[in-house]
Amino acid sequence: MALEQWLYKLPLRLRSLFRRRQVEGELNEEFQYHLARQIDVLIAQGLSPTQARETAMRAMGGMEQQQEKCREARGMSWIEDLVQDVRYALRTFRKSPALASVIVASLALGIGANTAIFSVIDAVMLKMLPVRDPQQLVLLKWSAPRYPQEFVSDIEGSGGHDRGGLFFSQSFSSDVYKAIKQQNQVFDSTLAFAGNDEDVNIEVNGQAESARHQAVSGDFFNGLGVRPFLGRTLLPSDDTDSAPPAIMVSYAFWQKHFGSSRDLHGQTLAMNGESVTIVGVAPAEFFGIRPGDDMDLYIPLSLYLRQWNRLSPQESLLASKTWWLGIIGRLKPGISLEQAQTQLQVILNRALDVNAKNPKDLVVPRLDLLPASKGLNALRKKFSTSLFLLMGMVGLVLFIACANVAGLLMARASGRRKEIAVRLGLGASRSRIIRQLLAESVLLGIIGGFAGLLVSLWASSALVRLLSTGRSPIDLSVHPDFRVLGFTAATSILSGIVFGLIPALTATRVSVVPALKESGTQTLAAAGRFRLGKSLVAGQVALSLLLLVAAGLLLRSLEHLQRANLGFDQHALLNFEVRPGLNGYKNDALANYYEELQRRVQSLSGVRNVAFAQMGPIAQGESSGSVTIPGYTAAGQQVDVYRQIVGPNYFQTMDIPIVLGRPTTQEDGPTTPKTIVVNETLVRTDFHGDNPIGKSLVRGSKDHQQSFEIVGVAKDVKYGSIRGDVPPTIYLPYRQWIFLPSQMRFFVRTDGDASAIAASIQRLCLALDKNVPVVDMQTEEDVISQSLLLERTFALLSSAFAALALLLACVGLYGTFAYTVSQRTSEIGVRMALGAKRESILSMILRETLLLVIIGIVVGLPIAWAATRFLKAQLFGLSAHDPLTIASSGLAILAITLLAGYLPARRASRVNPMVALRCE
Amino acid sequence: MSKPSDLVQGTLDLLLLKILALEPLHGWAISQRLKQVSGEVLQVSDGSLYPALHKLEQEGWIASEWKMSENNRRAKFYSLTRLGRRQLDKESANWDRLSSAISHVIRLKEA
DSSP states (O other): OHHHHHHHHHHHHHHHHHOHHHHHHHHHHHHHHHHHHHHHHHHHTTOOHHHHHHHHHHHHTOHHHHHHHHHHHTTOHHHHHHHHHHHHHHHHHHHSHHHHHHHHHHHHHHHHHHHHHHHHHIIIIIOOOSSSSGGGEEEEEEEESSOOTTTOSEEOSSEEEOTTSOEEESOBOHHHHHHHHHHOSSEEEEEEEESOOOEEEEEETTEEEEEEEEEEOTTHHHHHTOOOSEEOOOOGGGSSTTSOOEEEEOHHHHHHHHTTOOOOTTOEEEETTEEEEEEEEOOTTOOOSSTTOOOSEEEEHHHHHHHHHHHOTTSOTTSTTEEOEEEEEEEOTTOOHHHHHHHHHHHHHHHTTGGGSOOTTOOOOEEEEEEOTTOOSHHHHHHHHHHHHHHHHHHHHHHHHHHHHHHHHHHHHHHTHHHHHHHHHTTOOHHHHHHHHHHHHHHHHHHHHHHHHHHHHHHHHHHHHHHHOSSSOOOOOOOOOHHHHHHHHHHHHHHHHHHHHHHHHHHHOOOHHHHHHSOSSOOHHHHHHTHHHHHHHHHHHHHHHHHHHHHHHHHHHHHHHHTOOOSSOOTTEEEEEEOGGGGTOOHHHHHHHHHHHHHHHHTSTTEEEEEEESSOSBSSOOOEEEEEOTTTSOTTOOEEEEEEEEOTTHHHHHTOOEEEEOOOOTTOOSSSOOEEEEEHHHHHHHSTTOOOTTOEEEESOGGGOEEEEEEEEEOOOOOBOSSSOOOOEEEEEGGGSSSOOSOEEEEEEESSOGGGGHHHHHHHHHHHOTTSOOEEEEEHHHHHHHHTHHHHHHHHHHHHHHHHHHHHHHHHHHHHHHHHHHHTHHHHHHHHHTTOOHHHHHHHHHHHHHHHHHHHHHHHHHHHHHHGGGGGGGOOSSOTTOHHHHHHHHHHHHHHHHHHHHHHHHHHHTOOHHHHHHTO | OOSGGGSOTTHHHHHHHHHHHHOOEEHHHHHHHHHHHTTTOSOOOHHHHHHHHHHHHHHTSEEEEEEEOTTSSEEEEEEEOHHHHHHHHHHHHHHHHHHHHHHHHHTOOOO
């Protein structure tokens, strides 16, 4: 029935919409026909033609009204009205282009900033993995009240303590993976990947470079449902000990090295010196499993293991206490997360043989399943808080922009009171006029939205560029998709309604007669009516204050971070990495390479000191392990310490003072007793302040113990990040560590400009071995400044948003007062005629501005006080209620807004009383 | 006079459907027929006829067609559709129920 009805209705409606002229013509013809017939009848009854026409017309009962009712009956009149409204609105904009462009610009900035931040959120947080049915994927994670040393000795991949103090990781041992894969009945497929993804040295087309690689199980691509762009995916048959080495490469890698060639046949490359065959190219949209962290190569786990064994034969990944594999499962239809979790926990406990262990003090890892539909969450975790805070800020900016536009429209609507009164007097309904005013504001919103989209295209790519300078580029594709476009459309229309509704409602609340009687310029009554506009301005000031305080706190945190005492001297310090181990250097040859390079660089003029270590102190990784301290740790207890593997001369080069004992030196070799230097924090926390010199630390399990004698205590140095507290740290001589690192980071203390010496170092390294490339040469100051990238970007963006908010608030203030001044010209004229001085007029207007701004600040302060606690985690070295920041923000806003208020006040004081009175 | 307010609400629709059920007619002829059959009791202004017709057309109950009229001019003829036939049956039944109920009440003897 309903369908059949629409078969009749739809063509009619479309016809009245698109063939409007024809429909109108027919309507007229129909009425004319009726009239003609009626007139004929009436003439036949004896009336004169004129009388007959009049009578027939009267019987119609108002032909125009009846035709209008027919149009309404067609049900499409609202669209026709809309077209009319839009035309009318465009005409109004053309009449006041300045106002329209100020409004569109405010909205474009507000909406553009929102869209830009949203599109980054969209790319990081909302995009699904480009695989088949991503919502079925789960990632396995475990947690325990403390490090479960009964089961785990080494973790490769992510791990650490969460906020609740639980130890967690996403890595599992080979045995656990095998058990879960073979025994579970909850997953359609169980996929594994190596938790760590170190760079590899590759040689492709005769060029040596570094590439990012991800090791995956043989069924990984089939399990995810990813089809290759070229060739085939990796298969389980590639993931065996005897399989010839086969890898897949990313689309971007293929494009870069092989261009648009579609011929895979026999393409090979050398990976850490081993020749491997490229069997397939991943599709362009496949970014791996971590959004923003694109891989170049995908290799089978078997190949990864073989390379691992070649490079570090001392530690086997297959050991049951080495946890190194991430596991992703595809849930069978109908299986809930809880069911799967329960079954997998049973399998895990069986694989770990939990029941056979002494239950006393036993800590068993507890499994957890995380939805993996959007990929692993490293990037998301890193950016999500900042992004959401930014989203909140730009939301406020848009709000301010809307308030601003509402104020401007309201000012104009009061200027249009007469027009509106006339229309109401002529019988227009209030709702019809509101609709028309709303059409205007929504149209402004939409134009602003389009402009905002353009702003956001530029801004979001700039934002991604800003975030991805540095060592780890973030390859996010932030193309506006339907979500982003929908967001922009919704924001534009919604803000059009928000800023349009208030002016439309107030403007149409007009009593017709008084409005028409009012003279051209208005009186005090108009200023009273404009109170709403003023409170909008006060509100803008309040919100701007909030943003200003937030930006101030972030800027000052950044400053604190930049000036934080790191414990070593980061100035005039150059660093770079070499990886001779990947080129086959081993044992003494490897150590000789490092020390020879150290000697040669030392001999360069302008070099004061040279040292090397496994990694830099800041932002170049962390490594930690558990040790026992005889005489201090209770039996069976261990403490976590962070380690730094260092070469000779490290402390001197880095300017780290040794406060007790001696530094490690070249004499601490492979055959001499094992020695370490500890930091002050370790002495304080683990030795309770006792003199540790001569005491020892023991590392490793019972049957494989190593004891290190403490020979010195170094002053505290930041470890890994500037933000974190200094952890207990040990410094180990590199020749005494269980294996010789295959790569080292060199630190060069120079006399003058550090970067000037970089080229000579490059030449030296090539002379030593032309196949060992120098990687990642940069000054330590750059390293540190890049480690603050997120903080700096965040501070920069929030400052920009605060400035934008302040600018908008100033425009609002200026507009509002310029309007009230123009409305009060005659009042001011009277005052001046009665003897008021220019200065008193100026101060009268300025007092009003000041009052408004102070109200805004008074309202804004408690809001800022309450809201800044959301920033707490982002701050460093100051409280969220830092009085200096709050006070200076308040003063800044006062000064700037008063400046904006001064211009209209000055104009008011320049009023010529004669002119003002005459325009009455 | 200009509004069919003296007609029971909704009865104009019923009358129009019924008239068109007999034969397709143009607007003027419908107005003549209305006066004729109701013996001038039901007063419908000429003008208010058309919005009603247009509404019925939009509902899909009647369809329109331009044809030559009896005096050889182009006129818009309305005719009942299948949906309109169903609607007429429904509304007539309603009307019967309502009018018989009302007559019943009116015929009650005063005590």
